[in-house]
Amino acid sequence: MEIDCGHDYCSVPEPAALDSSLCENEELTREIEDLRKQLEQAKVNSRFGLQRFAGSDEDIRFYTRFATYKHMMAFWEQIEPSTHRMIRVTSSNVTRETGLYVKIRALPAIDEFFLFMMHLALGLKQKDLAHRFHVHQTTVSHIITTWANFLYFLLGSVQIWLPKERVRAYLPEEFENFRDTQVILDCTELRCQTPSSLLLQSEVFSSYKSHCTFKALIGLAPHGAVTFVSGLYAGSISDRELFKQSGIIDVLTPDMAIMVDKGFLIDNLVPCKIHRPAFVTKGTEMSAGEVRHTQSVARLRVHVERLIRRVKEHKLFDAVIPLSISGSINQLFAVSCLLINYQNGPHVKAWAQ
Template sequence: MVRITSSCAASANVSEPTQQRSTKLAPIDELLLFLMHLSVGLPLRDLANRFGIHRTTASRIIATWTHFLYHLLGSVRLWIPKEEVKAHLPPEFSAFPDTQVVLDCTEFFCQTPSSLVLQSEVFSTYKSHTTFKAMIGIAPHSPITFVSALYAGSLSDREIFKLSGITKLLTADTAIMVDKGFLVDNLVPCKVYRPAFLSNRSQMCREDVQQTQSIARLRVHVERCIRRVKENKLFDKVIPLSVCGSIDQLFSVACFLVNYQNGPLVKAWAGK
C-alpha cells in the first residue's frame, strides 16, 4: 500500500510504508471509513467526527484506500475468455449464443465548472446537467467484465466506445449487445446485436420487432448491474470538482466491488 501522507507527497509520488502508520486508526477501521464514504456517501466532516480524527486525515485515508483498492482489485482480470462466457451462457441468451459482452453507458452529476468552455464539454443534453459518463460491460451471466474511464458528459455513446479501447478485446467470432445509441458496426470486428431502427419505414417487420423485444429483455440486466454500482450513495449527489483527481478510481473501485457482492442479478441464475 502506498500511503498518502500529504497533498504535496501525493502529487510528487512520495509515500511511506504502511508499517509507519500516520493515523491512529487500525487498517480495518480505515477500510470501514473508506466504505462509509463510498457506499453511504458520508462527507469528510461527518467521518472525521465519527472516527475522532482531523478532516484532512480522513481525506488522506480515502485517497490512500482508493489508490490501493484500485490497483489491488484492478489487478484481477475482468475480461472473461469467450470459452468461459459460452460455458456459463444462460438459456435466455440461446438466440444470441455468441454474445461476449452487454454494454451500456451511465452518467452521474458533477459540479458545474466556472469556465464556459469546460461547461460545454461536460454538459449532457440527455441529463440537462454537467455529468461524468462511463461505459460498463457485463458478461451474459452478469459479472462486470469491462469498465471504461470516465469521460465528459457531452460525448456520445459511440465516441466513448471508440475511446474506451474495448475493440482490442473483441474477435470476429464473438458479438456485443448494445443500445440504439451505439452505432459502432464499422468500429468492431464482430457482430453487433442492437434494437432495430424504424428508419424511413412506416412500421417494423415482425422479425425486427421480435428481435428488438428479445434484446431489450436481455439488456435490462446491464442496467440492473449499473444500478448496483449507483447504489453507492457517493454517486447520488453532485460530485464536486475538488475530487476530480480521484473520482475515476473511485468509480472503478465501485464497479470492481459489485463482482464481490452476494447474489446474482437474476434469481434463476443463482446456480449457474
C-alpha cells in the same frame, strides 16, 4: 520477659469458614470477569468501527453494500495481505528520538477500509466521518484517497475480461438465441459540479442529462459478472466516440457478439456481430421478426441496467460530484464498479449455482 500465648498459631479455621471464603472469592472472580466483559463491550460500542456491526448483516449491507458480514470478511481476507504494501497518502511526523519520518495510522486497517466503504455506500462527508471515527478531517481525506488508489490498482490488476469459452460455459438459458454474446454494454453518467470556466462547461455538459456530467462505458457478461469498465470522460462525448476511445475494440474478435442499445452506431468500428434493437425510420413499420428481435434484446439488456443501478447504490454518486474530488473520482467510480463482483449475489436469482 513474658511471652504472650493468647493466640494459637497452630489452630486452623473451621472447614465451613474455608468453604464460605472460597465461595466469596469465586463470586468476586465471576463478578470481575463480567465487569471486564461489559467494559470491553462498552469500548466496542463507543468506537465506531466494523466490529460494532459485525453481528448485523442488515447494518453491514447499509454501511458497506456488502450483502453480509461474511461477504465482507471474505473480500477482506483476499486483500489484507496486500495492505502492508499500500502506498499511503498521509502526513509524516518526525520522531524526537530518531529524527526519522514515520507514517502514523490513526485507525486499524480494517476500520480504514470500513470508513472508505461508508464513504462510497452512504456518500458521507469527510467531516461526518471524522466525528464518527474520532479522527481529524484531514486524516479521513488521506484514508479515502489512499484506499481509492490502493483498490483501484489492486482490483484493476485482476483480469476481469473473460475468454469467450468461459462466457459461453456460464451462459444462462435466456441467451439461447444469442449464444455468441460476449458482453452487454451501456453508458452511464454521473452528475458533476458546473465548472466556472465556460470552455469546461461546454466539454462536460450532457445534452441527454441537461447537466454537467462524467460519462463511462460499462460491460456485463451474460451471466452477470462485470467484465469491462472504461475511464470517465467529459459528458459531452457521444456513445460512439466513448466506445471508440474506451479500448474495448482491442479485445473483440470476429467470433464474438456484443449487445448494445440502438444509440450505439458502431457497425464500422467493430470486427464482430452486434445485437441491437431494430431501427425504425419515419414512415416505416417493423416486421413481426424485427419486433420479436427487439423485444428479446430489450429483455436481456435490462441486466446491464440493473448492474448500473447496483453501482449507483453507492450513494456517493447520488449527489452532484464536487470538482474538488475530480482528481480521484475516476478511481472511486472504477472501484465501485469492480466491487459489484464481490458484494452481491447474481443479478437474477435463477442464475445462482
